Amino acid sequence: MTVSESKQTASRSTAAVEKGTHVFEIVGYSLEKGFGAGHFVRSGTFNVGGFGWSLRFYPNGLDDKASVSFPWIVLELMSNEAEVRAHWGVTILKLPSGSLGSGWSMAHPKVFNSKDSSRSTRFRLQSEAELKASGYLVGDCLKFKCTVMVTKGSQLSEIREDSEIEVPPSDITKHFGNLLEDMVGADVKFSVGGDTVAAHKIVLAARSPVFKAEPYGPMREKRTSCVTIKDMQPAVFRAMLHFVYTDSLPCMDDLKGGDYHEMMRHLLVAACRYALDRLKMICQNILAKNLDAETVATTLALADQHGCERLKQVCVEFITSPDEMEAVVATQGYASLKRTCPSVLVDVLEKTSRLRKI
Structure with a gap:
């Protein structure tokens, strides 16, 4: 604590x-x-x-x-x-x-x-x-x-203790954010979808056990070695790096509705890939609060794939809701879920069966 x-x-x-x-x-x-x-x-x-x-x-x-x-x-x-x-x-x-x-x-x-x-x-x-x-x-x-x-x-008045010196709140995340933006002292480069992104090995190693293994393993040959990141969009990688440096998500006001939720799903995958547990929980929380009939099946498949049990439970409860189930079953996401993750539907059917008995 x-x-x-x-x-x-x-x-x-x-x-x-x-x-x-x-x-x-x-x-x-x-x-x-x-x-x-x-x-x-x-x-x-x-x-x-x-x-x-x-x-x-x-x-x-x-x-x-x-x-x-x-x-x-x-x-x-x-x-x-x-x-x-x-x-x-x-x-x-x-x-x-x-x-x-x-x-x-x-x-x-x-x-x-x-x-x-x-x-x-x-x-x-x-x-x-x-x-x-x-x-x-x-x-x-x-x-x-x-x-x-x-x-x-x-008459009541506030007084300042003579022995007290006011200490401002911590701004370490601001300085680390500036470090990411300015790239002073960067010693590793990543090639992501055609973009080159610079970073600091020591910061990555301190935040992620996966990065800790990579900078001092495959990335230790050269000071400015370039590491290729596959299967990730540049915007997702940059958002993940922002979290690594500042412990917060970047501003995403330019993303609306489905685009924002899609970014959260990609960030969830990235968080699992690099063992960023807090980022993983943040993404799950956002996705759980923004479920709809069109995307819940896709989110459920993602939760099952990456072991997000609480998010998976929320998705199953949403699908089995009498007000939503018919609309969910009619979506392409649900059809894809039946093909790729049939085991997940067992949970849905069991939940539905229990509700009918009640």
């Missing part, structure tokens, strides 16, 4: 985010203290990621249940019918310098949903005494800086 090396690929998913900040200043802090727990001061609405947000400051705490009253800061999603994934954080600014003080960093993400209580999230601040001692509550003023980072899906 041949395993080709697969190309390594890589991709990168980058979170698409939008970040925004809002500074909220409380002036007259002491005036908000006398209204009890649950009273709050709201900031203006600010936009981040296409959604509206606001802060609520509770100077006396959220409710009366706590034994010690701590101020709270709450971030609320103001947009309706919205669900947003976001990170958020709040920092108290020192007055009057405005430098950053204590606060909650951008930690775990929060899913805000405007339809329920998850539309807001909160953070407990230091006590009023601690705020004053730390220099945050100065001149009856308190200032916050809130940062919101909204996650807006992700």
